[in-house]
Amino acid sequence: MSFAAFARVTLAAAALLLPGAALADFKLDPRFTDANGDMVADAPADTAKQLDPDTLVFAYTPVEDPAVYAKVWAEFLDHLAKTTGKKVQFFPVQSNAAQLEAMRAGRLHVAGFNTGSNPIAVACSGFVPFTMMAAKDGAYGYEMEIITYPGSGIAKVEDIKGKKMAFTSETSNSGYKAPSALLKSQFGMEAGKDFEPVFSGKHDNSIIGVANKDYPAAAIANSVMKRMIARGVIKPEQVVTIYKSQTFPTTGYGYVYNLKPELAEKVKQAFFTFDWEGTALQKEFKSAEPPQEKFIPITFKDTWAVVRQIDDAMGVAYTCK
Known part of the structure; x- marks a missing residue:
C-alpha cells in the first residue's frame, strides 16, 4: 500500500x-x-x-x-x-x-x-x-524559524535568493509548508525560481546541516532546535535566526x-x-x-x-x- x-x-x-x-x-x-x-x-x-x-x-x-x-x-x-x-x-x-x-x-x-x-x-x-x-x-506551541550560520552572507530572508535552502519534507508544517507560503507571500520568492530547495528528511538533519555549514539556510521547528541545544548536539552560537513565525x-x-x-x-x-x-x-x-x-x-x-x-x-x- x-x-x-x-x-x-x-x-x-x-x-x-x-x-x-x-x-x-x-x-x-x-x-x-x-x-x-x-x-x-x-x-x-x-x-x-x-x-x-x-x-x-x-x-x-x-x-x-x-x-x-x-x-x-x-x-x-x-x-x-x-x-x-x-x-x-x-x-x-x-x-x-x-x-x-x-x-x-x-x-x-x-x-x-x-x-x-x-x-x-x-x-x-x-x-x-x-x-x-x-x-x-x-x-503550548512552537515557531517556525529560518536559520543560517554566522558568516554565511545571509543577514535577512531576501539574501537566500540564488542560494540553497533546506526543508525537511513536504508533509512538515514548519519544515516546508509554512515557510514556502511565507516566502511566496511576504518575500515573493519561489523554490526552484529564486532559490534551490533541498530536502533533509528531518528537522535535526536541517539544523545540524546549517550548524556544520552544509546548508546556507533552513526552515525548522524551533522546539526541536532548543532540545538539540539543551542536549549539546549543537551550540547556540553555530546558528543565527533570520525569521520567526507565529506560534503553531x-x-x-x-x-x-x-x-x-x-x-x-x-x-x-x-x-x-x-x-x-x-x-x-x-x-x-x-x-x-x-x-x-x-x-x-x-x-x-x-x-x-x-x-x-x-x-x-x-x-x-x-x-x-
Missing part, C-alpha cells in the same frame, strides 16, 4: 494566516465516516471491524534519532501498558510517509504525528488526535479510528494520568519554550485550524492511495 500527498503551490498572498480566512474543504478519505462533524473518522459501528490488538504499537514523529526517543518514551509506554492491559511496542519510524502508511495499513495504533502531518494523517490514515504537550499553565500547535497525539472504543478510552486515560515528574519525557521536553510538562486535551477541528489554513494557502491536496 502506498501513500502520496502532493502539494501544489498556488498561493494567493492575502490568504496566508489571516484571521477568519476561508479554509479549503477538508474531506476524509471515502472509507471513513464523520457523522458528528468533528472532522475525524468515526469508530466502525460493526464491532468485527474494530481493532483490539494484544500489542499496541506506538510511534513518535520521526524528527530526531529514534534510538534516543525509545528511551525518552519508555516510562510513558510502561504506563500505557499498565493502563490498557496491553503489551506496548515502540516503533522507530524513519519518515513521515512510513508513519502515515503504518497507521493507514493498521500496523500502528497510537502515535504522535508532527504538526504538518496531522491533517494528512486524519484525512488518509484515520488518525484521531486528542492531546498534545503543554506547560503546566497550559501554554505542537505534535498531536492520538489513536487510529478503528481501535475498539473501550481501548481508545484507556489510551486517553493513560495520557492524561501520566505523572511526568522525574521522567525522561520531562527531562527531554522541559527545555522547550514554553516547557512541555503535561498532556492537554485538544481537538483537530479547532486546534489545527491554522494549519489547515496554511494548507489552503499552499493549495495542498491529499491523495490517499
Whole structure:
C-alpha cells in the first residue's frame, strides 16, 4: 500500500494566516465516516471491524534519532501498558510517509504525528488526535524559524535568493509548508525560481546541516532546535535566526479510528494520568519554550485550524492511495 500527498503551490498572498480566512474543504478519505462533524473518522459501528490488538504499537514523529526517543518514551509506554492491559511496542519510524502508511495499513495504533502531518494523517490514515504537550499553565506551541550560520552572507530572508535552502519534507508544517507560503507571500520568492530547495528528511538533519555549514539556510521547528541545544548536539552560537513565525500547535497525539472504543478510552486515560515528574519525557521536553510538562486535551477541528489554513494557502491536496 502506498501513500502520496502532493502539494501544489498556488498561493494567493492575502490568504496566508489571516484571521477568519476561508479554509479549503477538508474531506476524509471515502472509507471513513464523520457523522458528528468533528472532522475525524468515526469508530466502525460493526464491532468485527474494530481493532483490539494484544500489542499496541506506538510511534513518535520521526524528527530526531529514534534510538534516543525509545528511551525518552519508555516510562510513558510502561504506563500505557499498565493502563490498557496491553503489551506496548515502540516503533522507530524513519519518515513521515512510513508513519502515515503504518497507521493507514493498521500496523500502528497510537502515535504522535508532527504538526504538518496531522491533517494528512486524519484525512488518509484515520488518525484521531486528542492531546498534545503543554506547560503546566497550559501554554503550548512552537515557531517556525529560518536559520543560517554566522558568516554565511545571509543577514535577512531576501539574501537566500540564488542560494540553497533546506526543508525537511513536504508533509512538515514548519519544515516546508509554512515557510514556502511565507516566502511566496511576504518575500515573493519561489523554490526552484529564486532559490534551490533541498530536502533533509528531518528537522535535526536541517539544523545540524546549517550548524556544520552544509546548508546556507533552513526552515525548522524551533522546539526541536532548543532540545538539540539543551542536549549539546549543537551550540547556540553555530546558528543565527533570520525569521520567526507565529506560534503553531505542537505534535498531536492520538489513536487510529478503528481501535475498539473501550481501548481508545484507556489510551486517553493513560495520557492524561501520566505523572511526568522525574521522567525522561520531562527531562527531554522541559527545555522547550514554553516547557512541555503535561498532556492537554485538544481537538483537530479547532486546534489545527491554522494549519489547515496554511494548507489552503499552499493549495495542498491529499491523495490517499
